[in-house]
Amino acid sequence: MALRRHLPHFWIIATLGGVAALCTGAYLWEQQLPRKLSQALLTDNLPACLRYGEQLAALRWLGQKAPEELAICRRRLAQQAWDPADPGQALLLQEQLVNSGVGSLQQQEQDQKQLKLWRDELRDQALSQFRAGQLNEALTMLRPLEKHDGRPGSRLSDSLKESWNRNRHQLEQLREHVNQDQWWEALSALNQLDHPWWQRQAEPMRQEVEQAIDDLRDRKEHQSHGALPAHTVARDLLNEAVEAYILEGMPPWEAFMAGCRDLGGTIVEDGPETLCQAKH
Template sequence: MAIRRHRLPRFWLVLTLGLVASGVGAAYWWEKQLPTRLDQAAKAGRLDDCLLFGEQLSALRWLGGQAPLELSRCRRLKAEQLWLAQQPAQALQLQRLLVNSGNSTPEDQQRLLTWQQQLETEALSLYRRGQLDRALAVLKSLNADQNPQGTALGDQLREDWSRNRFQKERAARLIPQERWWEALDALNRIEHPWWKQHTQALRQEVEGGIEGLRKRDHGEHDSHGGLGSNVPEAQLSRLVSQKLSQGLDDWQAFSQACAELGGQVIEDGPETACRR
């Protein structure tokens, strides 16, 4: 008795192969249509459509089309548009994709470098004006606001900002204690232009306190036979500040500065002078 063969498996095989062939044919047909659609979108200024068609071409490039070149064209145009529209983060993202695609030109690479330099300059300018948050926002578009190692430019700006703020707060704590020389040392350590400007009132108070000490010392010493420092005051003040910056306390700084100028510390009750 002959075994009856079922035709159903053959039917499904033919159907599957037919669907695959239809899909490949449709993809090939669409791949042939995309360059024309892409050109039309680019010429009409519809860059979002242009970019979409370019991405689709990239997905179909295994069929032998020119997807990478067409997509690079879209990215170039869209990146320029975004940059002019003050959207640097999106512009840089597309420009990086373009440069890393392998189909970029030297001009594309130079444009990316120029944009990055402009944004870094803008961030530093904002930082010098005291706008730390805005500077970090600009650096974020460069992926330079922070990293796990703490070596990004944004990390460096945060550290510098904190260091200057600490010196300002240190001076503010020392002033009520009338530790004028140490307060002056703290203010002299401030390097940031914005913090320098915003600590001028503290500096004036410190300088006034130091001047008051000098006048009081001179007046009291003169009333006791003219005892007073006879070394150059400007040099003495500079040396005292240097010693304080090295970690010495007020007395050690004054004593060593006096000795370096060839003087001796003379004490008269609570008052002290440096005399040669």
């Protein structure tokens, strides 16, 4: 019974002793860290400087700033690590540096400018890759920028994927219209391609579509029984009006009717042909 009565006291003493030992160890280590940190910075041992600085920052009371030496190490390491091909580590260090708020106002402004410069450089390179048709490479370059950036659907990478898929769909539509000899619809699909790489993929079909539309116009001017009446609306003006409406998103047939109407013409069905004739 006596032993059982003494057990709680034993565990309390042992626990308090363990806590005291841990606190003592942490205190002694904290006292050594500034010296180790300064020595690492002095010898330009930046990895050790970063390690000691982060340990010292973790042991400081809430609200205290990180040591100045840690900011210096992060700044130097970020400069050494910067590589547009693998920017993750440099961006992380620079972001930590900016968020730490350590240094003079001038130095903090310089750190923020450097971070913005790197982010802008990566974004520009990603857009160049995207315009060159390298979607996956562009998305890879944007990944470090967007690691903690915005809600899904609101990031630049989402916009690039949406644009890429939309242009791919337009090219598929273009092929279908060409295969079905739907030339005005094909022209509409061509005009909705707004990505340089996809526009280049469509270039051979563009020539085919434009030639087919020219042939259609020629047939409108020269019916099987002879030339069209002289009062038919001018072909060039009609073409410009129709294409302008198509660029605004109007369906091809509606664009043809609207263009004819704008030029003071009227739609006339002449056998298999549909003409835009000037009113008397």
